[in-house]
Amino acid sequence: MTSAFRAVVLAVAAAVFVFGGVTGFRLLTSSADTAEPAPTCTNKTVKKGEPLDSNLVTVNVFNASNRSGLANRVTINLQTDGFLGGTIGNSESATKPNRVAILTNDPRDPRVRLVARQFKDKVTYREPDITVEDGVIVIVGDNYSGLRSKAPTRITSDREITACVPTVLP
Template identity: 35%
Template sequence: MSRGLRTFLTLSVLTVILIGGTYSGVRLLFAEAPGLPDADDVSSCRNRTLEPGEQLTTSQVSVNVLNAGGRSGLANRTMINLEGIGFIRGTVGNAPADTRVANVRVVARDPKRADARLVGAQFKGKVQYTKGTPEDEASVAVYIGTDFKGLKKTPTPAVKAKARFTMCAPVAPTL
């Protein structure tokens, strides 16, 4: 094949690609955007009842992490590690200034529930459990203290429910 014919074929193919790409791009540019779900119908979680013996996995639990210690960025690093083992990200920030925690405090609607136990099982050292209501729609809040020992090397992926309970399990958004 001569050099001139090869150049002509190459330019022809590139021209077809340019025209096709331009056509597709213009169609996408002027296409109608998909509608958003109605705000009244949107919830980031749905009630789910677990029966005794049923497994609760990390992917069903939303967690807030608050720093009650002095190390900057500790709550965010802890949240990243919890997300890495499957927990759903909630709020990350600082605990109120008067909050005192040694290692870790797990706050849940019922500290004996499977969601609180599953979160607490991830941490080294003594974990304190407190009854309370986490902010947002999180199942559990974790307060990281001044003597934080860290997360266990081997995560606990699931626990069995000891009693029947209803929780707000996170729902994946649909578009």
């Protein structure tokens, strides 16, 4: 190698080192750019007499059986029919259904009625003794037998309902 070539290589290496050092120092000492958090959902209102679709109903499923992963499987099957998946887990409720129970203060709520129609089993209703943020609370027991095929995925609402539909970010 010639000494002129070595000098050029050394000059380029020095320029890269200085540029990297300056850029690194600026990044290290700059303030974080924080943006307003984007909304996680958009409110959608269904008026009395309008159809309420399954894609506006969040379902929280809890397992009160000895079958591992049952709540997760039920949630996946409900999501296949368009329902929104909510909380999934083992039940901490005192309600221990043989098949299926829905915890609600209002069994006539259109969301509850639509979810209840999904099950092959007769659904029992109990007062809620566990709390979730939003949606219908379903508890499945040891003798749960599955969802109905071709169950309805919409119902006419007998009241105004506002649902928070998750926002899909690009």
